[in-house]
Amino acid sequence: MTLLTFRFAPSPNGELHLGHAYSALLNQEMAARAGGRLLLRIEDIDITRCTPEFEAGIFRDLKWLGLGWEEPVRRQSEHFSEYKAVLDRLIAEELVYPAFMSRGEIRAFIAESEKRGREWPRDPDGVPLYPPLDRILPAKERKRRIAENMPFAWRLNVEAAMARMPDALSWIEFTDETMAATRTIEARPQAWGDVIVARRDIPTSYHLAVVLDDALQQVSHVVRGQDLFSATGVQRLLQELLGLSPPRYFHHRLILGPDGRKLSKSFKDTGLAALRQAGVSPQGVGRLIGL
Structure with missing residues (x-):
């Protein structure tokens, strides 16, 4: 057992x-x-x-x-090589792309867009979603920028990733700490936009590392704060893309x-x-x- x-x-x-x-x-x-x-x-x-x-x-x-x-x-x-192997797989499958925009460039792009009357979408934490410009960069231009050592982060192409999903994403959530009852939650990774999954110098991010760690350590139950509830959708998407069995979740109350x-x-x-x-x-x- x-x-x-x-x-x-x-x-x-x-x-x-x-x-x-x-x-x-x-x-x-x-x-x-x-x-x-x-x-x-x-x-x-x-x-x-x-x-x-x-x-x-x-x-x-x-x-x-x-x-x-x-x-x-x-x-x-101590496990960056394990994360890099998974990142390389996502790169090979064209599910991530190098994102070059600085914070200042992001702010300027969004400000210009909102000047034209369009309210820019934000993630569940209130942070503006990453603009789509780098997602559509030609491969030649991406290689040029990388060769010139331009700073970048690897971002998940959520639209392409969701297109790989044959069914709706969800996760099993316990309703309280007794684990006596569960409910099914719809996962909405799109709400976060194209999240960062790795840096140029660090081959992972919180989202990528946590799903791989939980799988490798055979974690069956993730018990963590309510502030991470919405982020579970991104992690469920990564689990499906990587063929990892999802744990069950309980997002507990926060101490204020x-x-x-x-x-x-x-x-x-x-x-x-x-x-x-x-x-x-x-x-x-x-x-x-x-x-």
Whole structure:
């Protein structure tokens, strides 16, 4: 019998806060209830912002909370060759294209378009969708720009990718942490436009790395914050393109700050290290987050 597998996957680009504590402990609780496994994954593809010091802090905070996980811990930065192999496959299948527009060029293009009375579409996070200019660049021009070392990112051609889908995309979502009931959610990756799947110098992005990691680690249940709910549509599309079995999902409530906004790593007063230094116990953290 295959054990159910859960994972907690923080990025070492800042200190963990109460929101991370809730997600980590909820994953542990749900895995224990299901008689399953809990994995820890370090999502450190952003090699400029992720540091060994922050990673050490993650281990320190999680051990203090009483979290237990299986070894070895997977670090994304140690698996760039695996991501590149998948990226090369997407390139060969012409499902991604090099996108050269800078942020300033994107803003200028959109501003000019909106001057003509057209409201530019935005993704679920409110970010303007990437303009379609690079998608239709001739192959000769793409090669020229790459040869001249112009900065670019690899973007998924969502229109071409969706054309490969024989059926409507969806995913299975648990309705609460007891995993007693599920519902089927329609996946709408088009809402995000042509998302970045890799950089020129880093052969992956969050979306590409997470779907490959979950598949390679045989993760059966992804338990993460509600802020990633809509992004699941993009990941379901990548799973289908790459022939990867999708996990089941539960997007839990967010722990909010005093102003009602989602916590971020800049909220020092809700950082686990600061709470520990202030004398708060792991049990006190559990009470603060409602577990």
